Amino acid sequence: MIIQVAWSISFIAGLSLIALSIFANTALRPQLRRILLSAAAASMVMAAVVSVRTLASGSAVEFTGPWFLPIGSCAMRIGVSEAMMLLLVNLFGGLILASLWREESELDLGALIVLIPALGVCLAARDVILFLIAWETMALCGVVWQRGRSLPEDHYFGHGLWAYLASANLATGCLMVALPLLAKLGGAEFGPAGGPLLWDGHFASEANPVTAWGLVFLVLAGFGTKAGLFPFHVWIRTVYRNAPAHFGAISSGLMAKVSLFLLIRTLIRMIPLLGPERLPWLAGLLMLIGMATGLAGLAGALTSARIKVILGYSSMENVGIILIGTGLAFWGVAREAWVVTTFAFVGVWFHILNHMLAKTCLFLASRNIIQQSSTDDLARLGGLHLRMPVTAAAFGAGALALSAMVPLNAFNSELMIYDGLFRGVLALGPVGRDLAIVAIAVLGLMGGLAAACFTGVWGLGFLGNPRTAAAEKVSEAELSPENRWIAKFMTFAIIVLGILPILGYFVVRRAVAESLVNSGYAEGISRQADSDVRSLLLWLSLVASLLFMLLLGLKRWRDRRLNAATIDSGLTWDCGFGYTDSFARGQYGPLSYFDPLSAYVSKWTWQKVHRPEIREPFPAKMRVRIESVDGMLHYVYDPIFRFVGKYMSRLRWIQAGSIQLYLAMMALTLVAMLAWVAVL
Amino acid sequence: MMAEFAWLAETLMQRTIQMFILIVLPPMFIGIIVKLKAVAAGRKGPPIWQPYLDLARLSRKGVVYSTATGQVFRWAPLLVVASSITAGLIVPMAGFTAPIHFSGDLIVFAYVLALGRLAIILASLDTGSAFEGMGASREASFAALAEPTMFLILVSLGLLGHADPHKFGVEWSLTGTLAQMEMITWAHYGPALLPLSFALFVLILLENSRVPFDDPTTHLELTMIHEVMILDHSGPDLALMEYGAAVKLLVFQSLLGRIIFPHHFESQWADVVTFVIKIGVLSVCVTAVEVGMARLKMNRIPGILLGAFILAALSVVVMLVEMGEFRGLPS
């Protein structure tokens, strides 16, 4: 009940804020704004407390609220997995809100405040109608950050708004077909009288292949579009580029993770529907999609020079890792290799947590620098670490974590997936074993490429000398204190979760157990698996502390050495080239740093990369920048959309507004339906 | 009680020897390579303990920090050494089990090594020098392309650790695999270990920036990878960078040495002596490549890495074949 109250408060507060931004123009505005924000914050704390309690006690919360539509119901259930996600959504949503509340407009804040409870309802909804309403609310809130920003040089969709709306609506369309069908197969009764339409029922028997695979596709497309699954990821570049950086935090940290969670939960529920024969196929499909998603994400990230776009694509890479883990888990279910499944699920849920943390941190840090320097182009940044140390540290922690560096958080969850894959090599039988080996190699490649990508982003954006005046004048003192504190807190959290991954395991353990039970292993986490996971995580802590001890010891040695010696300071050695003034502009920029890898990307992948080529000794003045277009967009979606735009517009005469025509259509419909009834 | 005490003493002894090997010996093998190269070129060359003298000289000197640099530049040399030593503690040397071994340590090994590489890359970007940026870009690209090979080698080694059904249930770790290897393992799994050794050797040359991927003695910045990234380090920092590189080379060589000649002797000291000989022989191999080959053009490196990847993949497949995973198919 508390949670419902909390959500209602949030909704009302958010909507009032939006209304305030549009209509009200009173002197009371600042006070009203503060009151509404406090109400929302209080409700978020309430929701977080409830989810912590659920997580601690391990028993699900179920409740039904009042409902006003003829069909559907307000039935909700918060199990332990949902409680985990709810906690994370409220935690990171709260952090994002805290970093925005001073500067952003009421419209932005209101949309965020509505979005967070909408995500909560998406997680908890048992009823299809309730879910779809919440889902659509969430999607519509995202529109707020797409308004009025368009980039002339970006000819794909022309506008971030269209990319966002098209992808969101296609996804919702898929879900509107898939979820009622799932509800029906799960035994929901719905007739002309309406009534609840619950979609969390258990499936008694296998569905026929067409239905089963159709549902898999619809669910993948529906939930996967928001998460950025290959091949539904084409919106990423335009939308992340056009929207402000905090939209990145909201989209990648909250919306994508919730839809990924829903995707995995739905797929787990669908296991009986698919049956044991088809389950390995689904597992293999997921692993392949995961690899494709990860590699496509990196291909996009490595051929881009804008921080927001790179971070957006890197989210895609991490979604790929998570999907590989999910596929592995499913294969473990099919082969009844439950230890493999346990490791995979620990990796999956833990990586969702870690990625939410690291990505929110990265996007909020990049918001700080964009605010100060008004650009996110790596070619115009540089040297920020001396001017904004806290922000640089936060970005660095996030970047290194996502390149899977050892004592940081995301490595631990990736290690769980790796370990599951290594175990899977022995346990999964012919095809699963082969896929696991391929996945290990691909994960290795992804790790290396992600490291190359993030060293580039952090190294070019934050280290070295400032490349432009805009980057030179930034200063941390201009940031609001909350933003500094949030950056510090997130850096700290990334490091702590890195050194003590067992803490993360305690957060995700119940969710893992629930996933195992739902996929057919009544025992949950077996004693063996539990001790294996724990010992691995403790060993990791040991290795991390060893690293730190060695570091500190070496530091002491060097400090003692340097106490006796002279420490000079000067310009970086120029190898005898004697550049001093134009030094900063002679640094390696994104174009040159990513050049070897972007060359491979343009050669070996589908990504269409525009690489500037110098053909003659003294070329004319040219603007050199790194640009790429997703191959899927360029070769598949764009032609389809063009075709539709060209030919479907010929059907416009139907909607010309002539009453005679509408009446004729009604008559035709009547005839057709009579004919259908008569013939069948 | 007595037995336990003896076991403890022995373990302690082994750990001490491994720490000694890991921390003290690395510069010597660099010295050996330099010496051999000089001899091959008809020069006399510096004595093999020259690297120690260099390190001592460097660590007595002062440092110059560029005004562009910040904390990253200062911490990177420490990270390089710390990561190399931590990785070295996961690899069993000289016939012993490694000080750190646990199920899954293969992956940690790969990523701890990557940490040191990342530190160098970031430090070189921190200087803001165009040359160092170039080195960083190359290092990052080639390292990324080498990762799949590394992981397939680890898969193959991990499989070997589980190959013997009687020892089933051993951990997925470097020690778990390498400790149970004998010379007889080559008789059973030689076809898989052969390509694996080749692939690992290529990887050693790449990861340690040796010819044909990089030239440690070149004087032209445009052709460097590793050397150009440490151009701006000086004094104790440079000493740490050089030392970290030496440790990393030893770690890789001891991994390969253990695979090619996995024999254990009765006595620990015989093991230690064999170990030193093995690393010496591998250093000779590295030198032979350096003497016999020129540096490759940069655009040919991916092709070579791809070749190493195929070898590693071949080793995994053959390992599965030798394990009998494919037997019993309807023929």
Added chain:
Amino acid sequence: MNSMDEVLLHEFIDILLVAVLILDLLIVATRKLKSSVWMNASQAALLGLMPLLLTGGELEFHVVLMSVAILVVRGLVIPFVLLRSVRSAPVSVELRSLVDQATAVSLAAVLFGLSFALGINLPLPAAIPHFSDLLVPTALTTIMIGLLLLVIRTQALMQVIGYLTIENGIFLIGLALVRETPVVVELGILLDVFVGVFVMGIVLFHISQAFEHLDTTELSSLRD
């Protein structure tokens, strides 16, 4: 023969096969004309040992004869003839190829994967004694690599090398399929190959004399 010997023999066969595979890889990766000739020769020489091993160490006269013949003809005579035939021509020592090295190697990687995926699961008649699980995949890979060489290399000499590589693969698959190939047939095949290469060597020699180059892409205009 005790079991340890059997294991060793089996492993020796497998090591030979892996060496053949590695040579396949190298022959695609190399950029020197001469070394690809010698790689092919050493591959053939390794295969020449196979009949000896497959008999299980019992030395029968005709098997030994065949092995020696293969070693001499394929391992020494043919490379010598080939290199001799191009020595006088102004052929560059660098290979000419339609695709660059990285692409060639990645094509080889695809072919390796394909051949193993197909070869390991290829149903073979049950009557065949089981030498090694690697035999058929290796043979398939070698044939595929030979075809790849034929497709991507443009020099006439390399076409011969491609042909010889295919021949190596066929020899291997022949070993897998027909245990008791009459030695006369084997020797006949060897003779055919020898004569074929000899003829090609002479042709190459003449082409090089007439056109001063040995690039097949430029020879296409000779058709009809």
